Amino acid sequence: MSAAQTSIPEDVAKSASEARDRLNEHTLKIVHWHFSEETGSPFWLEKKAELGFDPLTDVKSFDDLKKFPNFEDEWLRGGPIQRWVPKGHAGKPVYVFETGGTTGVPKSRMVIEDHWKDYELFSDTLPDEHFPPGSNWLMLGPSGPRRLRLAVEHLAQHRGGICFCIDLDPRWVVKLIKKGWMEHLEEYKKHCIDQAVTVLTAGHDIKCMFATPKLLESLGEALEDRGTSLQEVGIKGIFSGGTEFTPQWTRFCVEEMLGGPVEEGGVYMTPTYGNTLMGLACSKPITAADGYKISYYAPQPRAVTEVVSFDDYNQVVGFGETGRVKLYTLTDEFFVPGFMERDEGEREAPFDMYPWDGVSGVRPFHELASATTVGVY
Template sequence: MAMVDSAKIAAAKDRLDQHTVETIHWHFSPETGSPFWLEKAKTFNFDPVKEVKSFEDLKKFPHFEDDWLRGGPISRWVPKGLAGKPVYVFETGGTTGLPKSRMVIEDHWIDYEEFSKTLDDKWFPPGSNWLMLGPSGPRRLRLAIEHLAQYRGGICFCIDLDPRWVVKLLKQGRIKEAEDYKNHCIDQVLTILKGGHDIKCAFMTPKLLEALALKLIDNGSSIAEEGITGIFGGGTEFSPQWYRYCCEELLGPDVFMTPTYGNTLMGLACSKPFDPADNYKITYHAPQPRAAIEVVDFKDYNKVVDYGQTGRVKLYTMTKELFVPGFMERDEGERELPCDKFPWDGISGTRPFHEIAKSTTVGVY
């Protein structure tokens, strides 16, 4: 495996350290900080503004608790420095318990503009129209993909999809109804594709991509024949085996797919560029410095595991809108080396965290 230039790795680390300090000053200064963090800081035994001088210093914070994002008032998360701007609220989760809410102003635009820079114009031609085959409703994804399409000069076509209804049906063992609902979603896509809208790019979750591809094959067509050339996908089912099956059996050589790993708190982690030597292994790299992930020891969440070792995903979000130091994700995976395009740690083999995997129902993802 090619070694990554150590100067690149050092520069990325310096950038992360600098961004961390700027983020802390913003969120913990009385003039710009959010009511939540200004209040929470009173309970700390340290002064974030004075004592956080690097990314490593974020370990001084207590672990971020899920429940801080459940319930309101949502306004406590709005930084004073952004007061008066229009606010969105997006929900994340809902797979288990009361959904977590995230206040957003422009992060979903910025995150996807950054992601846009990683897309190859050959497969995702500027000016092309997009198809959004994923969850709608109070999810950030719908507006984010729509913005991505517009930012790249196109128009986005969306379907109606409520992932919570799918989860509910599966939990009740109503497999036939869940299948019917999936078919209802695919029918919406077929209707859009019949409309002659010249759609070349798409976002799809793995299960829905597979369902659409098989339906088109049944109809004597294919995703390539429908004119789609570039797909970016995301979801927990993205295994190397499925990735290979998808590329070789469902898409063929004329459609390019790039896997992503993302959520409402982090934004979007890109995958290391495809390399046959990786044998379809997918390695994700967080969108540093706006977000960073560590793969940490199951027994000690402040200890990063060695390269190649398995651990739980620990997420840090650091934007002007949101500061999350050390959110323990519901995923685990293996720590991977930096790569040339993303000269910081990555993660492969992402899957539901083993301690809670049995209690998690995966719906349309």
């Protein structure tokens, strides 16, 4: 399906045009913040001299971000972390969240409140019927220096509940896989699931949870072995994330594990796509009629994803066509003018809920796939 064959309803096209105007306006504001002497971060103020153009005068719209070189993740390896803190936020408490780090120095991102804002926006998309306000949550995912753990806890608190967490070191999981110690891996996974089952069966009235697809599947099996299920222990709403989210897995999860669609099984599940740089992209509602296809939409204008040509990272592909995922982060805490993700997928058209481009079929970028170890995700 090419761009020419994709017919976007008139009302959606109008909303998409308005969203683009807001994105252009937001881009200008963020660029001025990060490159002004009074508010910018030491990193970007220093980088400004190398650019060959002046962001303050030469960036007039979102498309002008293509004048920047691609953001390199190596810039995030090592410190000092303070060079990323904008002067406009001086004196505020700063978090540091890490990603990667299985080998070598991990990538570090400074955060002040972005993870709170991202998950408050995400909270607005959750149906109260299945994520009842005031409910307690289980965080069945990575712990330690990871954004996700604190973000899910804030989501629970924002919705009036308390978050229960497990202890999980994803770096150890990846090391076990690379060493081929599959017996140890199974024991570690069992250790994590045992923690989750203990919390869920301890009378804490937990109704909502986050889990990675692999851990959600293992949890369902562990509860079944004990003669119970996610529904019977009280779970009503699940949000999940990770590259393991495929239409095949989603069909299995909904039909086999959750007892059918939400109106039959009683458990609502929504996939998400996110990372430490971007935050969280929501999924278009999943239906059996649509073959359980998963399409993600970034939280524009705070973050933008494009699906770009494998041959030219400044060229967006047509709707339905395949390309590599390119990410932009545009907040007053962090500025990423074009980062090439380790993922590829298909470009999706805007729709009424998210009137901007999305991406479906997300999977490891084919040129890197053989070197990618998925781990708990």
